Amino acid sequence: MHQNDIKRMRMEIARTIKEVFGNRIKSLEIYDIVEVPSHWAFKIKFIVYDYFVVLFNYELDIIGFSIELGSGKYVSLSQEKHCYSNTDMATFINEIKEELELRIPDKYLIARGWM
Template sequence: MQTKNSDILSDEIIDKLSNYFSNKIDDFMVSDTTDTPYTMFKIEFVMYKFFNIVLNYDRGRFGCSIINGSRFITLDNSQKWYDKADMDIFLKELEEQLKLRIPDKFLEHYGWK
């Protein structure tokens, strides 16, 4: 994946997140970008009006965590390398991990359950 720079990759990932989650996701912020000596960036966003999430991309490896103050709660997923990932699986697993942590009553209120 080294042929794409951090701007292209972060835009690509934001598009995929936006398309999959629609009105369940917002407030994207890209930070800590670098292409030299390797491609790395963070994308922070809000999910389900409930969690602040960070997606870390570092030299092809990627994953999400819940931001909990100065600490992070890593979210499990089976897709570890962006260039080999099935994004449909990654996004479905992200959705499942988050919904497990949100009260059903909250999800029902917004029509997300």
């Protein structure tokens, strides 16, 4: 993979996250970028529904989403591993959106007009 390809990938994933979550997201940050031959990695952190801090992780084609619990601890939002190269990102992010909504009280989502 070339450096321009990984940069484009980061930007496309960030854009898709913004499109799927719309006004439910804030403070999106891309960080921990590793761009060395045969090792590509990055993280995208954001706040969603003013309720969770969510982390997207990419490393060597393996992707996943986690909720930050604090003190550097995270809980994964999917039971299985996903490869970027075999995943429709819009569909995957929509599944994560649904999973997050299940973890937030309906009253909270309704009060903010998100349900």
